[in-house]
Amino acid sequence: MRITYGGDLDTFVTGGRDQRFKLFLPHPHQETPVVPRSEDWFAEWRALDPAERGVMRSYTVREARPGEVDVDFVLHGPAGPAGTWAAEAKVGDRVVILGPTAEENGGFDFHPPEGTRTVLLAGDETALPAIAGNLAWLPSQMRALVWIEVPHTGDHQNLPTRADADITWLPSGSLLDTVRAADLPDSGLYAWIAGEASTIRALRRHLVNERGMDRRSVTFTGYWRRGAAEEDLLAEVMEGKDPHTGED
Numbered sequence: 650m651r652i653t654y655g656g657d658l659d660t661f662v663t664g665g666r667d668q669r670f671k672l673f674l675p676h677p678h679q680e681t682p683v684v685p686r687s688e689d690w691f692a693e694w695r696a697l698d699p700a701e702r703g704v705m706r707s708y709t710v711r712e713a714r715p716g717e718v719d720v721d722f723v724l725h726g727p728a729g730p731a732g733t734w735a736a737e738a739k740v741g742d743r744v745v746i747l748g749p750t751a752e753e754n755g756g757f758d759f760h761p762p763e764g765t766r767t768v769l770l771a772g773d774e775t776a777l778p779a780i781a782g783n784l785a786w787l788p789s790q791m792r793a794l795v796w797i798e799v800p801h802t803g804d805h806q807n808l809p810t811r812a813d814a815d816i817t818w819l820p821s822g823s824l825l826d827t828v829r830a831a832d833l834p835d836s837g838l839y840a841w842i843a844g845e846a847s848t849i850r851a852l853r854r855h856l857v858n859e860r861g862m863d864r865r866s867v868t869f870t871g872y873w874r875r876g877a878a879e880e881d882l883l884a885e886v887m888e889g890k891d892p893h894t895g896e897d
Contacts, residue, residue, distance in 0.1 A: 673703030758868050846875075
């Protein structure tokens with residue numbers, strides 16, 4: 650589900666790729682999310698009553714235009730606060746966005762090293778906006794091998810790119826085995842992989858331990874963890890744990 654945000658976004662600038670930002674949503678009893686505006690906003694936000702402070706989530710920019718930002722939500726049941734809000738959102742609903750004001754910022758992880766000739770992009774539906782951004786950013790001389798697993802064929806999207814891209818859509822649960830069986834180049838390869846945490850960890854181990862890729866040439870992110878709710882992951886972050894493993 651795609652939602653377009655507008656309003657006071659004149660200073661919002663995206664660096665493309667897998668650009669992320671913070672989105673604050675109101676609780677059902679609120680019209681506007683409660684978010685401190687000081688430089689020490691995070692500490693102040695943490696100190697607020699969880700039932701009152703804005704619901705904070707990280708999202709990837711799907712597309713940005715002057716004064717507008719598109720975000721894709723993955724709706725599934727049972728939905729957490731963000732999914733519930735998105736499913737019921739209507740024109741005029743208010744949110745708070747904390748995002749970059751310069752193209753070069755720390756909000757993206759896609760960094761193909763010098764000498765990269767082929768980029769591997771792999772993920773599930775939660776990684777689709779980031780994969781789209783990465784593809785759109787790639788130059789024409791780059792080769793891209795892309796695997797995306799989604800629940801339904803209706804989730805397939807057009808993904809514009811200048812790169813020489815081979816894009817394969819997969820049914821859910823088949824990503825790991827597909828990449829394991831793929832013919833990959835022995836050199837000049839950079840991998841960006843994201844999605845369910847245990848699948849992505851296994852895929853990274855395969856690329857590093859079995860394919861012999863340099864760890865520095867594999868960027869991996871667990872966007873969600875099977876069996877863990879959104880609020881569980883946020884609580885782990887605030888306790889200093891890795892939200893993708895639940896460990897310190």
